[in-house]
Amino acid sequence: xxxxxxxxxxxxxxxxxxxxxxxxxxxxxxxxxxxxxxxxxxxxxxxxxxxxxxxxxxxxxxxxxxxxxxxxxxxxxxxxxxxxxxxxxxxxxxxxxxxxxxxxxxxxxxxxxxxxxxxxxxxxxxxxxxxxxxxxxxxxxxxxxxxxxxxxxxxxxxxxxxxxxxxxxxxxxxxxxxxxxxxxxxxxxxxxxxxxxxxxxxxxxxxxxxxxxx
Amino acid sequence: xxxxxxxxxxxxxxxxxxxxxxxxxxxxxxxxxxxxxxxxxxxxxxxxxxxxxxxxxxxxxxxxxxxxxxxxxxxxxxxxxxxxxxxxxxxxxxxxxxxxxxxxxxxxxxxxxxxxxxxxxxxxxxxxxxxxxxxxxxxxxxxxxxxxxxxxxx
Numbered sequence: 001x002x003x004x005x006x007x008x009x010x011x012x013x014x015x016x017x018x019x020x021x022x023x024x025x026x027x028x029x030x031x032x033x034x035x036x037x038x039x040x041x042x043x044x045x046x047x048x049x050x051x052x053x054x055x056x057x058x059x060x061x062x063x064x065x066x067x068x069x070x071x072x073x074x075x076x077x078x079x080x081x082x083x084x085x086x087x088x089x090x091x092x093x094x095x096x097x098x099x100x101x102x103x104x105x106x107x108x109x110x111x112x113x114x115x116x117x118x119x120x121x122x123x124x125x126x127x128x129x130x131x132x133x134x135x136x137x138x139x140x141x142x143x144x145x146x147x148x149x150x151x152x153x154x155x156x157x158x159x160x161x162x163x164x165x166x167x168x169x170x171x172x173x174x175x176x177x178x179x180x181x182x183x184x185x186x187x188x189x190x191x192x193x194x195x196x197x198x199x200x201x202x203x204x205x206x207x208x209x210x211x212x213x214x
Numbered sequence: 215x216x217x218x219x220x221x222x223x224x225x226x227x228x229x230x231x232x233x234x235x236x237x238x239x240x241x242x243x244x245x246x247x248x249x250x251x252x253x254x255x256x257x258x259x260x261x262x263x264x265x266x267x268x269x270x271x272x273x274x275x276x277x278x279x280x281x282x283x284x285x286x287x288x289x290x291x292x293x294x295x296x297x298x299x300x301x302x303x304x305x306x307x308x309x310x311x312x313x314x315x316x317x318x319x320x321x322x323x324x325x326x327x328x329x330x331x332x333x334x335x336x337x338x339x340x341x342x343x344x345x346x347x348x349x350x351x352x353x354x355x356x357x358x359x360x361x362x363x364x365x366x367x368x
Contacts, residue, residue: 082258083344094330095270095323095342101257103280109234110275112257178256 045203051188051196052162053137056144057127058186061171062134064119067126071098075184077132090120111178115170124149141207155201162197218278222247223291233279237271238262240278241288249289249318253347260346263319264288270326289318297367298325304363312350320346324360333364 055061063072063080071080087093092100102118125143127135135143143149144158153161162168172190174183188196200206217230222245229244241247241264250273253261257272264273267284292298301324311317320343327334327342334342339357348356 082260085341085344087341093327093338093341095263095326096345097269100263100270100345101272101275103276105280107234107275107277107280109277110236110256112275114280 040199040203042203042206045200045206046208048196048199048203049141049206049208050137052193052200053140055171055186055188055193056140057134058171060174060184061186062127064167065121065125065127067123067128067130067132071120086120090122091118106173106175108176111176111180113170113175113183116166118167122149122151136208138208141205145205145207155205158205159194159197159201163194216279218281220278220281221283221285223287224285224294229278231278234277237264237266237273237276237278237281237286241273241286247288247290251315251318253316253319258345258347259316259319260323261316261319263322263346265292265322265326268326268329270323289321292322292325295325297328297363300363300366301325301328301359304359304366308355308359308362310352310355310359312348312352316346316348316350317352320348320352320356324356324363328360328364328367332368334360 056065059075059077063074063077066072068079069086070084071086072078073080082096084092084096084098087097092098098118098120101112103112103114104116105114106112107114124146127140129135145155147153150158169190171186174185177183186193215230216233217228218240220227220229220240222241227245229240231240231244238250238252241250242252250264251261252274253259255274257275260272262272262274263270265271265287266273266276266281287295293302298321301321305311305317305321310320323343323346327338331338331342336357339360343353343356343360
């Protein structure tokens with residue numbers, strides 16, 4: 001009896017110690033995880049930025065983030081037809097405005113895409129050079145966080161822009177081409193894009209240090 | 215089919231059409247207002263230009279469902295506007311028209327230009343009128359007429 005009691009007691013103690021060790025380790029892991037969430041590593045931020053960059057430099061995003069005096073269109077980023085030009089505010093010119101054709105919604109019957117406030121991004125937010133080459137990850141990143149170039153957007157402002165700006169959101173609801181086929185979609189879903197932006201912002205919007213090929 | 219209430223040249227008009235019907239077809243086929251022309255059907259030539267809430271708009275690609283309460287002005291109504299009247303007079307004065315097919319669109323775009331820039335430069339005219347094609351090549355007379363209308367208005 002006494003031996004049995006001793007064995008039970010020993011087993012109980014061993015179990016208690018094991019539980020205590022497990023709880024201690026778990027709390028350390030949780031603390032690390034919390035620290036990681038509140039203080040993300042720059043490497044995580046840079047990885048998130050890579051995802052953001054993959055969307056920003058998607059052809060149909062660049063089509064309105066041109067370095068040219070006109071918009072582009074299509075997955076091959078050709079010049080917009082009908083002699084459309086940028087105009088002083090990126091909205092075309094009198095008589096030939098963006099909204100001369102682009103309404104607040106897609107027109108699938110005619111193949112004309114639409115969203116509220118259709119316009120070009122300012123030249124300071126161009127994602128291409130004058131030779132139609134896509135800017136490097138570092139160049140786009142630095143431009144995006146430069147308030148002198150991005151219309152004064154702070155980090156929450158950049159996140160909100162990616163979450164809510166109608167023309168950004170339109171990229172995931174691009175409608176049909178005039179031939180009735182569906183326009184292509186960016187490489188991430190909108191949720192993934194916003195999530196990557198949030199992680200990048202949480203990490204302090206780190207930018208790659210040197211030029212990297214797109 | 216859906217019923218839409220439209221304001222066309224200051225008059226209330228009602229049409230019962232499919233929601234995807236472009237405004238051009240509503241004007242020409244439903245309302246029999248035929249001064250606005252069908253050119254390319256893909257907003258590339260400007261022949262179908264009307265004013266939608268004052269904005270020169272390619273009516274061949276705008277479905278009726280997206281018009282809402284915005285007033286529509288066509289070539290038949292633009293003469294009631296002082297700028298529109300001046301442009302039409304200048305068009306006659308300079309004898310702009312050859313075949314005439316594109317001219318209603320040209321005039322509607324020219325009016326939008328002059329309302330935004332009462333004294334347009336040659337560059338302004340080229341930029342604003344650059345999306346309106348004329349197979350007869352009346353571009354030089356179009357430019358002269360716009361300058362004439364500008365001078366008359368100023």
